[in-house]
Amino acid sequence: MTSRTPSAKYIDPLDHIWITAAHELGLTVARSPHGYAHTDGKGNLFLAPQEDLDHDDCLAQMILHELCHALVQGEDSFAKPDWGLSNDDRDEVYPDDITREWACLRVQASLLRPYGLRKLLAPTTDFRVFYDALPGRPLDGAEGREAKLSHDGLSLAHHPPYRRVLTDALLATAELHRAVAKASQRSQRGPASSATPLPLLWHSSPAPKLHKSGLPMSDGMHEAPDAATCAGCAFLLAPEKRTASYRCQRTATEDSAGKVVQPGSAACALFEPPLDCQTCAACCRHAFSLVPVRPSDEINWKHPQLVAKSGKDLTVIRDPERRCCAALGERDEHSFGCRIYHDRPRTCRDFTAGTRNCLEARRRVGLDA
Numbered sequence: 047m048t049s050r051t052p053s054a055k056y057i058d059p060l061d062h063i064w065i066t067a068a069h070e071l072g073l074t075v076a077r078s079p080h081g082y083a084h085t086d087g088k089g090n091l092f093l094a095p096q097e098d099l100d101h102d103d104c105l106a107q108m109i110l111h112e113l114c115h116a117l118v119q120g121e122d123s124f125a126k127p128d129w130g131l132s133n134d135d136r137d138e139v140y141p142d143d144i145t146r147e148w149a150c151l152r153v154q155a156s157l158l159r160p161y162g163l164r165k166l167l168a169p170t171t172d173f174r175v176f177y178d179a180l181p182g183r184p185l186d187g188a189e190g191r192e193a194k195l196s197h198d199g200l201s202l203a204h205h206p207p208y209r210r211v212l213t214d215a216l217l218a219t220a221e222l223h224r225a226v227a228k229a230s231q232r233s234q235r236g237p238a239s240s241a242t243p244l245p246l247l248w249h250s251s252p253a254p255k256l257h258k259s260g261l262p263m264s265d266g267m268h269e270a271p272d273a274a275t276c277a278g279c280a281f282l283l284a285p286e287k288r289t290a291s292y293r294c295q296r297t298a299t300e301d302s303a304g305k306v307v308q309p310g311s312a313a314c315a316l317f318e319p320p321l322d323c324q325t326c327a328a329c330c331r332h333a334f335s336l337v338p339v340r341p342s343d344e345i346n347w348k349h350p351q352l353v354a355k356s357g358k359d360l361t362v363i364r365d366p367e368r369r370c371c372a373a374l375g376e377r378d379e380h381s382f383g384c385r386i387y388h389d390r391p392r393t394c395r396d397f398t399a400g401t402r403n404c405l406e407a408r409r410r411v412g413l414d415a
C-alpha cells in the first residue's frame with residue numbers, strides 16, 4: 047500500500063467561521079488545558095481542549111462569548127489579560143465580574159437574535175440559567191451598571207472593526223444552520239452520534255422559518271408576541287402613494303428601500319412595538335455626530351448659543367462630555383428630551399422614527415441589534 051501525505055487539514059466549518067472572525071479582529075485562537083477560556087492580553091485566546099469540554103460545548107460559541115466579553119470590557123480590552131476581568135471568586139471585585147458576565151450574555155443574546163441563533167449558540171456555563179431567562183428583547187430588564195455595560199457593549203458591536211466581522215460571521219452561521227437543517231430533514235433527523243445518546247445540537251436548536259421579509263420567525267427561543275402583525279411594528283414603513291407597497295425597514299439598505307411585506311402578516315421575531323422618541327433619543331446622542339443647521343432654521347435666532355459656526359457651515363453644538371447634542375435634556379438615565387423641540391432644525395424634523403436611519407441610530411447607541 048502506498049502512503050499518502052495529507053495536503054490540507056480539515057476543520058469544522060462553524061469553527062472555521064469563528065476562528066476567522068477572531069483572526070480578523072486580531073485574535074489567535076489556541077487550545078490550552080489551563081482553564082475553560084482565557085486571554086493573555088497579547089492577542090491570544092486560549093480555549094480548553096475538546097476532550098475537556100462538555101458534549102454541547104462548541105468552539106464557535108466560545109469564541110463569540112469571549113468576543114462579547116471584549117465588547118463589554120470596552121475598546122482597550124484586547125490589551126488586558128482576560129479582557130480585564132478579575133476571574134477570581136475570592137477577589138473583592140468579583141461581584142463586578144458577575145455584573146459584566148450578565149451584560150456579556152445580554153449582548154450575546156442580542157447579537158444572535160436577528161439571525162435566529164439564540165439557542166444554537168447559547169452559552170454552556172452555569173450562567174445558562176440567566177441566559178435562558180432573558181426576555182425576547184435581551185436588554186429589557188437590565189438596570190443601572192448592568193444596563194450601561196450592555197448598551198455600551200452592543201453599541202461597540204455596531205462600530206468598526208466589530209460590525210463587519212460579526213455580521214459576516216453571524217450571517218455565515220445562519221446559512222450553515224439552514225443548510226444543516228435541510229440536510230437533516232432529508233435524512234429524517236440525521237445520524238445519531240455514536241459518542242453520546244444525546245440529540246445533536248443542530249437538531250435540538252432547529253433553524254427558524256423565515257418571514258416574507260427574510261427575517262426569522264423565531265430568534266431561536268422567542269417568537270413575536272401572539273397576534274402581533276407587521277401593521278403594529280415600528281419598522282413597517284407605509285407607502286407614500288396608495289398604489290405602492292409597505293416595506294420592512296429592518297431590511298432596508300443604502301441600495302434598497304426594504305423588503306415588501308403585507309401589514310396583516312404575522313410579525314417576525316424582531317417585531318418592535320411603536321418607538322418612544324422621548325425615551326430613546328438615539329439620533330440625538332452619540333449615533334450621529336453633527337446636526338447641520340440651515341440659515342432659515344429658527345434655532346439661529348431663538349437659541350444662538352446652541353449654534354456652532356465653521357466658515358459657512360452651521361451645526362448644533364455638541365456636548366462633548368455627554369457625547370450628545372447640547373440641546374438634549376436628560377430626565378434620568380433612561381429618559382431624554384429635546385429642550386428646543388418646537389424650534390428644532392429642519393434636519394431633526396425630517397428624521398423619522400421607524401426608518402432605516404432611526405434603526406441605525408438605535409444600533410449605534412446599543413438599543414438594537
Ligand code: SF4
Pocket residue numbers: 257259261275276279280281282293294295296307312313314315316317318
Ligand atoms: S421587523 Fe417588523 S415590519 Fe419587519 S418583518 Fe418583522 S414584524 Fe414585519
Ligand code: SF4
Pocket residue numbers: 321322323324326327328329330397398399400404405407408
Ligand atoms: S427617531 Fe428613532 S432614533 Fe430618533 S429618538 Fe425617535 S426612535 Fe430614537
